[in-house]
Amino acid sequence: MSLSFKFFPERPNVSNDLAATKIDIFKGIINNARTQFFYTFNRTELETTTKTVYQKFSDRKVFVHVGIGGSSLGPEMMVSALQKNDTKFIFINNIDPEEIHSQMNFLKNVELKDCLFYFVSKSGGTAETLAALAIITQLLEARGVRPSEYKNYFVFATDPVKSELLTLAREWDITTLEVPSDVGGRFTALTPVGFLPALFAGMDLDLFIKGAKDAQADLLSTDGSTNELLAAAEFLYHLKEKKGISQTVFMPYSSKLRSLSFWFTQLWAESLGKKKNRKGEMINVGFTPIVGYGATDQHSQVQLFMEGPNDKAFIIVEVEKFAHDFPLHSVLSSNNLSKLSTFSLSNLMKAEMEGTIKALRENERHIIHVKIAKNDEYHLAQLILFFESLTALMGDYLMIDPFDQPGVEAGKIYAFEFLNQL
Numbered sequence: 001m002s003l004s005f006k007f008f009p010e011r012p013n014v015s016n017d018l019a020a021t022k023i024d025i026f027k028g029i030i031n032n033a034r035t036q037f038f039y040t041f042n043r044t045e046l047e048t049t050t051k052t053v054y055q056k057f058s059d060r061k062v063f064v065h066v067g068i069g070g071s072s073l074g075p076e077m078m079v080s081a082l083q084k085n086d087t088k089f090i091f092i093n094n095i096d097p098e099e100i101h102s103q104m105n106f107l108k109n110v111e112l113k114d115c116l117f118y119f120v121s122k123s124g125g126t127a128e129t130l131a132a133l134a135i136i137t138q139l140l141e142a143r144g145v146r147p148s149e150y151k152n153y154f155v156f157a158t159d160p161v162k163s164e165l166l167t168l169a170r171e172w173d174i175t176t177l178e179v180p181s182d183v184g185g186r187f188t189a190l191t192p193v194g195f196l197p198a199l200f201a202g203m204d205l206d207l208f209i210k211g212a213k214d215a216q217a218d219l220l221s222t223d224g225s226t227n228e229l230l231a232a233a234e235f236l237y238h239l240k241e242k243k244g245i246s247q248t249v250f251m252p253y254s255s256k257l258r259s260l261s262f263w264f265t266q267l268w269a270e271s272l273g274k275k276k277n278r279k280g281e282m283i284n285v286g287f288t289p290i291v292g293y294g295a296t297d298q299h300s301q302v303q304l305f306m307e308g309p310n311d312k313a314f315i316i317v318e319v320e321k322f323a324h325d326f327p328l329h330s331v332l333s334s335n336n337l338s339k340l341s342t343f344s345l346s347n348l349m350k351a352e353m354e355g356t357i358k359a360l361r362e363n364e365r366h367i368i369h370v371k372i373a374k375n376d377e378y379h380l381a382q383l384i385l386f387f388e389s390l391t392a393l394m395g396d397y398l399m400i401d402p403f404d405q406p407g408v409e410a411g412k413i414y415a416f417e418f419l420n421q422l
């Protein structure tokens with residue numbers, strides 16, 4: 001795996017015996033019929049069907065992605081990290097009428113033949129996504145498009161076995177991609193959910209999948225001295241058990257990877273925040289994710305991180321080499337400018353990150369520093385698989401099921417009760 005790791009104050013000691021035990025457990029998790037996230041991208045037919053769909057609609061200049069939670073956060077993160085072309089992306093990922101108004105206004109002014117609407121919902125029954133479908137069909141109707149023609153504008157991604165969207169897909173003859181039944185919504189970035197937007201963003205899908213495949217063996221290694229998945233799990237679990245640290249600040253030093261923090265937030269929060277353990281006993285556990293990005297948040301949250309309660313672990317993601325850089329020399333004379341003049345912007349970013357890590361260490365904070373050589377498809381896929389694997393494994397440490405989300409159901413039921421009273 002080409003992610004490199006440093007742990008502060010120190011890497012936990014993972015003996016080979018412990019590694020063998022934990023990898024056995026991890027294999028049990030990823031080989032379970034309902035939790036196949038670790039292997040889905042090995043299914044080449046998922047890649048080829050997505051490429052075929054892309055070919056069919058590749059002339060589209062506006063890609064409207066409709067979905068919420070895991071059906072949107074992965075694609076948003078991938079596109080904002082690595083888009084390489086001019087495709088206009090619109091993410092309809094909320095039901096704020098004012099935002100939808102702006103999005104629909106934009107769409108009213110573009111040629112429909114330039115648009116592709118990608119509706120993603122694992123369950124096919126999510127109210128927010130179906131609401132957006134209703135509004136988009138109104139837009140199409142107003143432009144004279146009949147339901148029999150929706151197939152020219154829509155692609156669906158949903159569970160191939162059980163989903164309301166399947167019924168509509170059959171009725172309207174919509175091209176439909178698979179969200180594998182055995183992969184939970186928040187683990188679907190490395191499936192057609194992420195693949196299709198990646199292709200429309202001009203990303204190299206083969207390199208993306210290769211990155212994930214190349215990480216598999218290292219994540220399963222029973223060498224405790226090199227398996228960083230196990231080290232990270234031990235590090236975070238013991239911080240929680242011994243020091244009560246259960247907040248996790250996720251802070252890439254990169255604007256392009258800022259959305260990785262939002263993707264991580266759902267993965268970490270929805271998977272690990274649980275009322276009951278696997279035996280059904282009340283335990284109310286979880287790790288609270290905190291979104292950050294450097295260097296910007298040094299001027300926002302870092303004061304708290306340094307001097308506030310020592311109740312947070314920090315995951316800092318570094319991009320070693322940026323694709324672009326700028327020298328900082330200037331014709332202006334100023335003391336502060338002249339201190340920068342012999343350096344580049346990426347030198348400043350690196351120095352600020354290292355400076356923050358050093359200061360955090362002086363304040364006895366706990367840090368996992370992850371480095372990628374560059375922000376590309378290969379490394380992004382490795383980050384995704386690493387954090388998905390870490391989440392699954394932490395579920396075992398916490399003795400909970402990281403693949404369900406019973407806590408969000410009650411709110412949905414009450415929302416419909418309120419709706420029916422309106």
Ligand SMILES: O=P(O)(O)OC[C@H]1O[C@](O)(CO)[C@@H](O)[C@@H]1O
Binds near residue numbers: 070121125126186270
């Ligand atoms: O893909 P779906 O089924 O529309 O679900 C969207 C999101 O809603 C949840 O089920 C609950 O928040 C998430 O787990 C999921 O990512």
